Amino acid sequence: MSLSLSADSPAVPDDADDGVWLECIECGETFAPFDDVRYTCDECDGLLEVRYADLPTLEDFDGQGQGVWRYADALPLESGVSIQEGATPLYEVPRLEESVGVEALRIKHEGMNPTGSFKDRGMTVGTAVARELGVGRLACASTGNTSAALAAYGTRGDMETLVLLPAGKVAAGKVAQASLHGARILEVDGNFDACLDIVQDLAARGEAYLLNSLNPFRLEGQKTIGLEILEAFQADYGTFPDRIVLPVGNAGNTSALYKAFRELVQAGSLEPEEVPKLTGVQAEGAAPMVEAIENGADEVRRWDEVETRATAIRIGNPVNAPKALPGIRETGGTAIAVSDEEITDAQRDLAREGIGVEPASAASVAGLRKLRAEGIVDDDERVACLTTGHLLKDPDAAAAAGAEPEPVPADTEGVLEHLQN
Ligand code: F0G
Secondary structure, three states: OOOOOOOOOOOOOOOOOOOOOOOOOOOEEEOOOOOOOOOOHHHHHHHOEEOOOOOHHHHHOOOOOOOOHHHHHHHHOOOOOOOOOOOOOOEEEEHHOOOOOOOEEEEEEEOOOOEEEEEHHHHEEEEEHHHHOHHHHHHHHOHHHHHHHHHHHHHHOOOOOEEEEOOOOHHHHHHHHHOOOOOOOEEEEEOHHHHHHHHHHHHHHOOOOEOOOOHHHHHHHHHHHHHHHHHHHHHHHOOOEEEEEEEOOOOHHHHHHHHHHHHHHHHHHOOOOHOEEEEEEEEEOOOOHHHHHHHHHOOOOOOOOOOOHHHOOOOOOOOOHHHHHHHHHHHHOOEEEEEEHHHHHHHHHHHHHOOOHHHHHHHHHHHHHHHHHHHOOOOOOOOEEOOEEEHHOOOOHHHOOOOOOOOOOOOOHHHHHHHHH
């Protein structure tokens, strides 16, 4: 089955619950959404998607509910375990816009969510589904942000949380969050992909409910990033953005945005040619999606060795690739790899505009700059870059990218003298 941008509405299967069901993207098998715990297809192990009998138009989001839950009509439940996630700023960045050289550049700063990353949008839905399913223990593998969100939303929903982190490769702010919100933290002697292999095994054995982005319900919450961007561009420019640039790790967000746009096409709110070009950015040391896009491959090759300063996207096996590759291709987007130096430069560029982001987030801006310089992005484009996590997530990276503090004596004369040098 192809995930194309078509206006065809799906047939509603018998196992739908209130117009909601799960469907395999590979073989089309359907499942009731909340009867059993299930992450992939029973028949072929393909990825699952949440499907709806009735899809809302943009006009249907009528201002009831806040943030993510303003879009409840596009979500599998009416309400969730909420800490007021979503409704993040879409900043103007005039100097950066001019130096990149595009018609319009806006920064969708997902670092302004309750735990400081876009993961909260997925967790508010994912933990609500976990409650619906009646599971006790939630688990995830994480490069950090998912673990922080899982810990906060899990405790808020009164559920136990277990997180598996790659030892020594998670930024300090994220471990601190998972810890204070009460997750049990297991530090694995391996990379993120090894952690995810283990969590998938634990979930298959019924030891915990998996809340990585392999879980189709998480992506439903993350669709709302795309809905907010479209509404804001329409209000500010009278058109939708030409392109959305985002960092890619497991490619969950890429898949979620594509799904949001496909559903709007089906609902009649968006023409296929109006869909923003989804443009993914990875770090050079962890770029399996970029490799697949460049080679025109149908599948992504798992990279066993990955390295980058942008530890959030230090991922070699993007599990959502079967959903995300069609998203990039069908929208006319592309994918590009950037160096750690380019990432840090972009982090500084954003910081100069007063926008503090962690390294992985700055990859979007670094990628846009590079694509513009290569002429792949045109000067007449209106672009939104996603910045996925807050600066304080990775204080060490921020301090290393910024200026050194200067020691001075504890008296005014000494300070003045120092300032003269
Ligand atoms: N940016 C940040 C700050 C992230 O934390 C992540 C993923 C991504 C981008 C990539 O998003 O997976 O949807 O392509 N972080 C996960 C985690 C893996 O465990 O926090 P994606």
